[in-house]
Amino acid sequence: MFVPCHQKLVSAFLLLYCLHLSAFDFLWPCPQKCICRQDTLEVNCSSKHLTVVPEGLHISARRLNLSGNRLKTLIRRQFYGLTQLEELDLSGNIISMIEVEAFQGLKYLRILKIKNNRLKIIPVGVFSGLSSLLSLDISKNEILVFLDYTFQEMVNLRELNAGENDLVFISQRAFVGLQSLQELNVDHSNLTSIPTDAFSQLQSLSKLRLRRLNINVLPNYAFRRLHQLRTLQILQWPSLETLNSNSLVNLNITSLVISNCNLSAIPYASLRHLTHLIYLDLSYNPITSIESNKLGELLRLQEFHLVGGKLLRIEPGAFRCLAHFKLLNVSSNRLTTLEESAFHAVGNLQILRLDRNPLTCDCRLLWVMRRRFRLNFDGRQPTCSAHERGRRREFRDFSEAEFSKVFICRQAGILERKLQDVMVDEGTNVQFECKVDGYPQPSITWLSPQQTPFSSVGRIRVHANGTLEVRYAQVQDTGTYLCIASNAAGNDNISASLHVRSSSRNYTPPNFFDESLVETSLPPSTNSSAQLSSPFPFDAKTIVIATTMGFLSFLSSVVICFVFMFLWSQSKGQIKHTATIDFVPRSSMGGGGEGGDTGRFTMKLI
Template sequence: MSAESEKALPFAQLTTPYSKLAGDDMFLEAAVQWGTWSILVLWVAGASMATELSRPCPQRCECHQETMEVNCSRRQLSAVPEGLSGDSLHLNLGHNRLKTLGRRQFAGLALLQELDLSNNMISMIEVEAFQGLQSLQTLRIKSNRLKIIPVGVFSGLPRLRALDISQNEILVFLDYTFRELVNLQQLEAGENDLVFISQRAFTGLQNLQELNLDRCNLTSIPTVALSQLQNLTRMRLRRLNISVLPSNSFHQLHRLRDLRISHWSSLDTLASKSLIGLNLTSLTINNCNLSTVPYASVHTLVFLRYLDLSYNPITAVHGNLLADLLRLEEFHLAGGSLVTIEPGAFKGLAYLRLLNMSSNQLPTLEEGVLHSVGNLETLRLDRNPLACDCRLLWVVRRRLRLDFDGHQPSCTAPDVVCGREFRDFTEAELSGFFTCRQARILNRKPQDVRVEEGGRVLLHCMADGDPSPSITWMTSQHALLLPTGRVRVLTNGTLELRYAQVQDSGSYLCTASNTAGNDSFSVSLQVSGLPHSRNRTVPHFSEMVWTVPSIITVTNSSAQVSDPFPFDAKTLIIAMTMGFLSFLSSVIICFVFMFLWSQSQGQIKHTATINFVPRTSKGGGAGGGDGNDSGRFTMKLI
C-alpha cells in the first residue's frame, strides 16, 4: 500500500460515519413530516365526524349523511318537522297529513334542491310559503287538495326547474300565477278540475319547455294563454272533452316540436288550419274519434318525422295526399278500422322506414302504396284478416330481411293457408299460394238498351277474379260516375239511372279491375222522349236491367209496375214542411192584425146590459103592456 493510500484511509474512515449521520437526519425529518400530515388528516376526519354527529335530524325522520337527504315520508306528520339541518339537499315529506303551508315555512333551508310534498291533504298554501328556498330545483305538490293557487305562492324560487301540481282540485289558473318562475322548464298540471286558464296565467314562463295538461274540464284550447310560452318544445294534452280542434289553436308556438293529443273521445274534427304555424317533428293524435286522416291539417308539417293516428275509426288511407310530409320516418295507424289503403297512399314519403298498420281490417297491403319498398325497415301487419295472394307476395319475399317488430303476420285466407305465419313459407311454396286471377266480366254479349224518358234503368256488371275485382263505370265522355247523384254506382257495382232523360243516351263503360289485370265492356243506352199530353200527370217508370247471363228485357207496357210517387221521401218532407210553415205564418199574421185592430178601438167592454119587453101570454101587441112589464139583464162577453 502506498503512502498516499495510507493517508487517504483515515479520511475515509472519518467520512463514513458522517454520511450515516446525514442519512439518519433525513429519515428523522421525513418521520416528522409524516407525523404532521397524519395528525392533520386525523384532525380533519375528527372534525368531519364531529360535524356529522352534530348535524340535527328530526326525531321521526331518517337522515342520510352521504346524500344529504332527509326522509320524513309516511310518518303521519301533520306539520313540517322542526330541527331540519340547514345544509340538507333533499327533503321528502310525502304521504303525510299536512294540510296547510304557512308563510316562509321552509326558512333556513337555503341549500335545499328538492322538496317533495306529494300525497298529503294540503288545501291551502300561503303567499311566500317557499320564500328562502333560493336553491330549490324540483318541487312536487302532487295529489293534494288544492283548489286555487294564490298569486305569489311561488315567489322566492329563482332556480326552480320542475314543478308538479297534478292530481289536485285546482279550478282555475289566475293571471300571473307562475310569474316568478322565470327558469321553470317542466310543468305538470294534469288531472285537476280546471275549467278556465286565464290569458296571462303563463306570463313569466319564458323558459318553459314541457307542459302537460291531462284529464281536466277544459272545453276549448287556451290559445291566448299558450301563446305566452314562446320556448315550449313539448306539450301533452290527454283526456280532454273537446270535439273540434279550431283553426290557429297553437299558432304562436313556433318552437313546439312534440305535440301529443290522446284519449279525446269526442274529437272528430280538425280544422284545416288547426296546426298552422307549427314546426312539429312528432305528432300524436290517438284514441280519438277521427274517421279520416286529417290531410288538410297535417300537410303543412313539412318537418314531421313521427306521426301516430292509432286507435281512431279511420277506414281508408287515400292516395297521393301525404306527399308533403317529405321527412316522415314513422307512421302509426294501429288499432283502427282500416279496410282500404289506396295505391300511392304513401307516395313521396322517401324516408319512411316504419309503417304500423296492425290490428285493423286490412285484407292486403299492395306494394304500390309505398314510395320505395327498399327504404322500409319495419312493417306491422299482424292482427289483420290478410288474404295471402299475389298482392302480399312482395312482403313474404322480404320476410327474412324485413323487421316485423316481433309480430309475424299470418294468413286468414284462403283456407288452405289459414293461420300460417309468413316466416313458415318456403320459397318453393310462394308460386303456388301467392297467386292472383285476372278480373273477367262474365257476359260479353253486345247490349243495346232502350228506355222511355222518365224510366229507371239498372245496368248490372258482373265480374269474377281473385282477388274480387272492383267495378267502375264511365260515360262516353270519360267521366267517372260516382256513388251519388241521379246517375250513380251502387255498392254492388250496378249502375242506376233514375228518371232517365234524353241526354243520358250514349255508351257506358264498365271496368272490372284487380291486381292481376282489368277487363272492360261497353253498354249502349238510348232514351226516347215521350210526346206531350194533357193527360200525362205522373211520369211513367220502367226498369231496364242488364243481367248476366239473362238477356236484356225492355218493358214499356202499362202492365209494368210503376212507382205511384214520382218524388222521394226527402222531397215530400220538404214540401210538407214548407206548406205547414206557410199556413202557420198566415195564421200568425191574422192574429197580429186582429190584436192591432182591437187596440185601436180603445178600451173594450166585457159586459153588456140589455133591456127587453116580455111578450104577453094573451098574444097582445108589444106595446100593450105598461112600464112594469119591461125587463133588463146583463151579459158577460167572452
C-alpha cells in the first residue's frame, strides 16, 4: 500500500509530539489541581482550595503560586526541596503561623509575598536562609510588633512592604541586617510615634512611605542617619498639625509629600534645611497662604503642589530666588488671583494649574493671559468666575482685543480727603475715617506715628470699613496717623492728626473692670471748717469699726483656747463624770477626836 510523503511527515510529527509529551510528563511532574509550564518553569496552584502545600513539586520550579487557597500553617523546611525557586506567592491564604526556618533551603528566592493573611507575630528566625531575597511583602496581615533581629539574615533585601498591619511597636533592632533596604512601606498602622531608632538602622534607605498614622507632631530628628533617603511620603495623617523645626534636619531628600494632613500653614522652618529638594507636595491641607520670601532656601525646587487646600493668597515674592521653578499646581483652592511678582522669573514656568479657583479676571492675571498659549495648563483651563464680563469663560476663549476691556484695574483712591485734626482730653474715644475706592477692592493699612501697622484687635484697632478707632486716648497717642489704600493698580494715602491733652485730676480711668468693686480713696465731701472744729481725731464710724474688729479678735482668741482645751482633755483618756469625797465632820464643840466618824458624799460633774 502506497502512503503519500505528506502523510509520512504528519505521522512522524505526531510521533515526535507524543514522545515529547511523555518526556514532559516524566521530567516535569505536576501536582493535582495545579497548572505547570515547563517553558517558564512555573507552577500555578492559585485558588484551588488547597489546605496544605501540594507534594510532588518539581525541583526545577522557579515560580510557585499558592495564592488564594486555605493554607493555615507553614512548617519547618516547608519548601526545602525547591532549591531553584526564585518567586513564591502565598498571598490571600489564612496563614496564622509560620514556624522557624520554614523557608530554609530557598537560597535563590528573590521575591516572597505573604500579604493578606492572618499573621499576628513573626518569630525571630522565620526568614532564616533567605539571604538572596530582594522583595518581601507582608502587608495586610494582623502583625502587632516587629521584634529585634526579625529580618537580620536578609542582607540583600531592597523592598519591604509592611503596610496595613496592626503595628503598635517596632523594636529598636528590628531592622538590623537590612543593610541593602532601599524602600520601606509602613502604611496604615497603629504607631503613635516615629520609630526613629529602628529607622536609623536602614543606612541605604532611599524611599520611605508612612501612610495613615495617628501622630500629631513630627518630632525633631525624626529621621536621623537616613543620609541616603531621597523620597519621603507622609500621607493621610489626619492628626498631624505641626512639624518641629528640626524634624527633617540632615536629610538629603529630593521629593517630599505631606498630604491629607492637618497643617494650617506651610512648615517653613522645617523645610529650610532641604536644600536638595526638587519636588514638594502639600496638597489637601488647610493651608491658607504662601508667604513671601519664605521658600528662598529651596534653591533646587522645581515643582510645588498644593491642591485641595484653603489657599486664599499667594503673596508677592512667594517663589523668589527659585530660578529652576517650573511647575505650580494650586488647583481646587480659594484663590482670586495670582500676581506675576510671586515668581522669580515667569519665563521658566512651564506648567500652571489654576483651575477650580474663584479667579477674578483683572489686571493681576493679564500676565497669564498673555502666556496662555505657551503655558501648559495640563488640560485644565483656568476660568474667570468673579467678573461680570468674564464670568464662566475659560482663558483660551478671550481674544486679545478683550484684554483692555476685561483684564483691567482701577487705582486705589481715598474718597473723602477732608482734614482730620482732632484735639481731645485724655480718656476720650476717637475715630478717623478712611473711605476708599478702586478695582480690585483696595486693602487698607493704618500706620502709627512710629510707622507700625495696626490690626483689628487692641486698644487702637482698624475696623472692617477702614475706620481707625483709638479707645481711651492717652497722651502718648499724640501724633500723625497714616491711612494707605493699595491695590494692583497703585496706592493712595491720607493722614490724620491726634492731640491728646493731659487731664490727670479730672481723668476717669478706662472701665477695664467693675468700678463698683473699688472703693475710692477720696473722703466724702464735707465742710472743711467743721472738720477743723471737730474735737476728736476719729469720727463715730471709725470708732464703731475699730471696736467691732477688736471684739471679733477677742472672741476668736477665746474660741481657739476652748477648742485647744477640749482637744487636750480628749487626749488624756476617758473623763469621769462623778467623784466620791471622804471627810471628817467637826464636833459640836469645835474639836475633833480620833475615833470620830468620817463622812462621805458623792459629787456629779456636769
